[in-house]
Amino acid sequence: MGAFTLIPFGLHLKSNQVVDVGSVQNGIKCDCICPSCKTPLIARHGSIKEWHFAHQSRDVKKKTVKPCDYSFAVSVRLMMKQLFEEGAMLCLPAYLKSLSSTIPGSEHPYSHRYTLTEEKVVQFDIVESELMRNGVMVDLVLKIGSFELVVYITYDGRRIPEQLKSPENNSGVIEFNVMSLMQAFEETKSGQYKDALIEFLARSHTGKYWHYHPREVRFQQRHDEFVCENKETLLADIDTPRGIYQNTNIYTGPATHTNTTEIANASPKTLSTSKQQSRIYALEKGSESVYVLLGSHKASYENGEGFRENTMGKYTDFRESMLHLCIKCEQSWEGKSNLCNQCQSFEYTRSVF
Incomplete structure (x- = not known):
């Protein structure tokens, strides 16, 4: 649908329902008007362009109630409202x-x-x-x-x-x-x-x-409580680095630790160092201090030029400690390749050393 300039939905006069262009007769027999300006619509069932509605000649001024702001997005919003009211x-x-x-x-x-x-x-x-x-x-x-x-x-x-x-x-x-x-x-x-x-x-x-x-709000409160209750362990962990991403329990995708009770039950050995955390944060949100390598521009969080992100394409010769996150399927892993095994693509992969 060319740059989304065509209109897929119109207001049917007899039923007073929003309808798609495929459910009405071709041309002026569609019996539809624009929901915004009330100008009659014409249904175009073409063989080249996608089917769509268009306003009839603006010379039909007596049938036009107000200036038109009808667009693809407005027509979708009207149809969505109707669909949800119908139980979608x-x-x-x-x-x-x-x-x-x-x-x-x-x-x-x-x-x-x-x-x-x-x-x-x-x-x-x-x-x-x-x-x-x-x-x-x-x-x-x-x-x-x-x-x-x-x-x-x-x-x-x-x-x-x-x-x-x-x-x-x-x-x-x-x-x-x-x-x-x-x-x-x-x-x-x-x-x-x-x-x-x-x-x-x-x-x-x-x-x-x-x-x-x-x-x-509730999750932030629980997180704050966990940090307060475990501050000595967390500080000790920061003072005793064990290498980049050595502890695999702290981040393995959406199935890991959905509440702070589970985190509190973890042993101190599963808690990450601040260096490790900075890399995890860079994978998820971008960072001013950590370079993030992108499989393609699709993996960018669009954080702006201030963030250190570089597109590099497919790569299979990293060192084993490299961290990767696929933002498409939320899979995370360590290793030499930035190819996600789950979705078989590198285009959505973010990687850090």
Whole structure:
């Protein structure tokens, strides 16, 4: 769908429902209008371009109620609202986050990566759109029980506002980048975009990013308590280096240590040195002091020019102590190769010495 300039969904007059271009008749017989400006739409079922809606001639001024802000993203948002109201499912990605606390009596931080929530498929009880949260008009507010999830749709030129990343009402915040729909929609035949969107929302976590989860507060409290209770062991571990990434228990991907009780039960030998922690942090977030080698630009966290990241491609002659993390499947490993065994790709691999 050429740069996402085409419109897949319109408002059907008789049913008052948002419909895809494949479910209506070709041309002006589609009986659809633009939800924004109320101008009649024309359905284009072409043989070259992807099927799409277009506004009829702007000369039809008497049928145009207001200036039009209708776009691909707006049409997707309207269809998403309708689908969720009809009971559509949403695949939520796992949320992994590094939390850090300064060890009491020192300037040394102790960081650990937690799985705040696993990947899951959810059906929501209440669906609302265009509500204010933290002074920002958000696209969707989805509720299940007492849990509220804010969805903010992004695309080129529209980023998620910073104030949504620490919400005052403690809602979960998910960014949904509509550009992630590109492949799914390009593979869709005869304009059946509604089915493609239903499938994508329910089965794929691509393009969905957590920015906040209410569990962050509880996990940070537990992390702080663990650091305070184990400060002597942690400081002793810093003073007795045992080499880079010698202890494999501290970081092995999302299945490792999802709460601080498990960490507290670990023996002191499994706790990492500050040098080891700095490398783990560089793998996850980037660092000013540690070089990060990327399999391709896809492995970058886009931290900016201040972070020391270099793209090197596929490589199989590192030393055995090299650390690697695949951000696509969350696999981590040590060794000479930056090829991820799980997804059989090097393109999403971050590596440090």
